[in-house]
Amino acid sequence: MKNGNATICEEKKVLSILVDNEPGVLSRIVGLFSGRGYNIESLNVAATTDPNVSRITLATQGNRAIIEQIEKQVNKLVNVIKVRRMAVMASVQREMALICVSAKADHRAEILRMVDIFRCKVVDVGPEHYTIEVTGDEGKLEAILSLLKPFGIRKIARTGICALNRESKHRR
């Protein structure tokens, strides 16, 4: 591109996409990303309170021009109702993870302390493991993961980012 410098730096962006809740719609979105060589870092989908509409939250990466194209291309799909870019400051972004960590007898107390500090929950207990539910922004998840790593993470399932724009603080 001509005015290259401004567009080189890659950024992570979260898109919130409202779509018709129909078979094949997710495939259209995912196919668009793979077909055009865009990245999907994480993605989650579920119906909204309107059963005909689903919300997809998708995290992607690219320079400014690519993000602009992604937004336009997604918008162009016939089943897409609305696309919003979620700015970090103007939105609430959360991710949930289930982490199954090895918990031998001499580590159990320390792991539980961490669970407490990070306000996580233990949702499954065994003689040699805990499964921990953690919710937070990306930084929090990365932090607890790095702290648990030395004990041995057996399995992990992450939801990917889920986001909503913040509502106005003032009454209209």
Next chain:
Amino acid sequence: MELTGAQILMKVLKEEGVDTIFGYPGGVVIDIYDELSRTQEIRHVLVRHEQGAVHAADGYARASGKVGVCLVTSGPGATNTVTGIATAYMDSIPMVVFTGQVPTHLIGNDAFQEVDIVGITRPCSKHNYLIKDINDLANTVKEAFHIARSGRPGPVLIDLPKDVSAGKTAYKEPEPIKMRSYNPTYEPNKKQLQKVIDLIMQAERPLIFAGGGAILSGAYDELTELARKARIPVTTSLMGLGAFPGSDPLWLGMLGMHGTYRANMCTGACDLMIAVGARFDDRVTGKTDVFAAQAKIVHIDIDPTSIRKNIPVTIPVVGDCRITLSHLNHMLKTQDLDALATRTQPWHDRIAEWKATTPLAYEQKDVIKPQYVIEKLFELSKGEAIITTEVGQNQMWTAQYYHFKAPNHFISSGGLGTMGFGLPAAIGAQIACPDKLVVDVAGDGSIQMNIQEMATAVQCCLPVKVVILNNGYLGMVRQWQELFYQKNYACTCMEHAPDFVKLAEAFGAVGLRAAKPDEVEKVLAEGLSVPRPVIMDFAVDREESVYPMVPAGKAITEMLLV
């Protein structure tokens, strides 16, 4: 009132103004064919291969501006349409393709002739549907036509399971279309238009670059008015040929990889480029970071994704090309156009010089030059024929030497570059315009890709003409091998080809051949005047190449000339 799915389909098709379906029957669409045979208002054209059906519907759509329709069976019938659908998608051609599907209870079971055609065509269609409930049929078909023809047009596929077309339901009139998720922008933003006017009035070296969108939106009159009023020279992409009269002094010829010298030089030197319904394809831009490097670019397009996809733009205008240009023309009325004309005069002088020093040229000696055939075709048809092409050298020479006067007369696979497109497209165009002369300009390679459709032309008494520029090579690839692969003509020589004259006769058509330059005019005159399908085989210079040529990855102004 109880109706079958097939009856509902025919009812909606008639309401949508469909008069022709191109198709090929098969197991799961027999119910539809049964009903179609009783539907007087709709003509069915039986092709010889499903790919031919889609290209014919495409040619019909491009010549008429209406939605092309085809109908095929499931499985291989459906997969054979994929190339045609992708062709129409790349060139934004309105089309609705009906494919049969196995009964809904068998879907997913690998039934006989089952294929997930909706999955296959998702990335190459504007939209597609699998109808599982007969009660959705009427609304979905209506919606499909709406999507195909509105906004940036494109092909829409509808997959119809056997039990949906054979089933019965109490028929309800389709509801008016309401789609909260699909709403193309036709009216441009007025503030943006004012900025465009300001740029035009400041320009010293303006240039209009029109693409296929100018044709699709019907902007011929508005574009011509703008160019003449503000005295702005015009170039077009391959898809834009015919959007501006090829006889006008402001016409520069096509730009791009095989564009004219002056069109490409103008692109490099202009200070304002007004792009109308173009998408800056790599065959147009060459190296993008030096494309129109001195210019402010105005980009008018109904599809926001076309804007800033390949080229940074100064003023984006999202809207219908015809509506946008008509606003601009209106706004120009209050401007001082004489002052503009005085300021741009040196620019016109420079263009005249480029035209004089480096025109399109070839030398007709003792072997037939392909360019000569096209020039004679232009003369004898008075430039009024509908010309379809195949893909390759034949396509480029046609674009260079047939000076199209009007839109919807040049029908060619621009985006996808589909060999085998021209003959079935000519069949579709001839059905759309029965009184027009329709000619497919072909190479000996590409004509063999869908030659079976000659039988369709003969059966339907369609007097399409095929001009074969026969060089015994896959000429465009051979040209690249000559220039960039040290003349290693790997697998591009067609050592054996059928005798096209006898082949034409075997199909029940007329076959003619010209081997020497002095036979060209006679063969063309005879071939064009016979009211039957004709194949004309011209033995042309085997190693003639298309010039100018911009090598891949080079700037558009770095042309190889003869």
